Amino acid sequence: MKTFYFLSLGCPKNRVDTEVAVASLVRAGYRPVDLPEEADVLVVNTCSFVLDARTESVEALVELAEVKTRRPGARLVAMGCLGQQAGGELAESLPELDLVLGSGEPASLPALLEEPGPVFHPTSPRHLPGDAVPRVLTQSPAFAYLKVADGCSRRCAFCTIPSIKGPFESRPIRALADENRMLADQGVRELVLVAQDLTQFGLPGRRSLLRLLDALEQVPGIAWIRLMYLYPEGIPDALIERVAAGGKVVPYLDMPLQHVDDRVLRRMRRGTSERSIRRVIERVRSASRPIALRTTFITGHPGEDDAAFRNLERFVQEVQFEHLGVFAWSPEEGTHSSTMADPPPAAVRRKRRSALMKLQKRISTVHNRASVGAVVDVLVEGPSAEHAWVMQGRTQRQAPEVDGIVLLDGFDGRAGDIVSARIRRAGAYDLVAIPVAARRET
Secondary structure (H helix, E strand, O other), rough: OOOEEEOOOOOOHHHHHHHHHHHHHOOOOOOOOOOOOHHHHEEEEEOOOOOOOOOHHHHHHHHOOOOHHHHOOEEEEEEEHHHHHHHHHHHHHOOOOOOEOOOHHHHHHHHOOOOOOOEEEEOOOOOOOOOOOOOOOOOOOEEEEEEEEEEEOOOHHHHHHHHHHOOOEEEEEHHHHHHHHHHHHOOOHHHHHHOHHHHHHHOOOOHHHHHHHHHHHHHOOOOEEEEEEOOOOHHHHHHHHHHHHHOOOEEEEOOOOOOOHHHHHHOOOOOOOOHHHHHHHHHOOOOOOOOEEEEEEEEOOOOOOOHHHHHHHHHHHHHHHOEEEEEEOOOOOOOOHHHHHHHHHHHHHHHHHHHHHHHHHHHHHHHHHHHOEEEEEEEEEEEEEEOOOOOEEHHHHHHHOOOEEEOEEOOOOOOOOEEEEEEEEEEEOOOOEOOOOOOOOO
């Protein structure tokens, strides 16, 4: 039996494609291994969203190329966005590659490995099957991502996604419901819906996302449904109330805002304004139940002067986001932003990012300390990676991988359990809790 080693980089949508590729290899008779030195096939699912991601992908491939030289007969594969964006150049610059596969056909990997290398196989930019596709979960069985759409039809000045993935396209609700059932059968308790812009799902109507939630909530076994990546302009009141209603959809919304200063927003081509952004946040904050808000911002985009950054700082201080991420702008080849004159110096971009993260750290600390003493439901993910003999999980107000975690003191259950726990201590991002009720299944 041939063996394979898989490294998945980049976003949750990449993670879904990785799990499809892994399932296809397993069905073809390959066996996964944890060490690249034991693999007959070495695969990197690459990311090329920004320069740092491309650098990480290339470094990973170079490292595995060195492993390949010590393992005669091994094959090296690059798949995903970097292969889609620059597959020809990648194949030329790294002769150790046996296969370069784009981002649109992860399930074709076993068949392509049967072809004599080297092979450069350009594909359609998006993997959007019309039917449910088998997946092998590669993270905690407690949660899984569901890619409901891919691509993007917006033309933000700083973003490379439309040029890599093409225009936005949704998957059929029937296929997504079937995939949800497959994931539930594997023990998944939390479903995290991802797309480049979830609010565009099923356009032209704006109720398609609500119909999708109706279908997904009918699947037994799934306890939580989380919504990620919603463009603020497309969030209707009906969706806000659905999130606040207290069903399987958790009270959490991720709205990547990128900035709030009107001049910067225009240069970013975001198609919105500070006034409009404030209105949608007011609607969320006035919902019938508190909703946790996550967002991301970009510092140092061309057009961001000191006054614009101070406006952004004031906004973050006023809104008090529960969770926030910040990226320093970088000039990405092929984007409109990269052609703009006089961007802030790189040191200024990084300094502003650091200042915003320090501000958010203080805000997060206040939010977390306010929860001490509260009893909350915690979805157990598994053993803590940093604290021996301790299990970790998340509340409904914490998304996987990007927000903090809950360390469970004195819990001996398993991944996928949902336990009631009292929060005992709180840091800037993580919480410590002790179970107060026996393990319960939902």
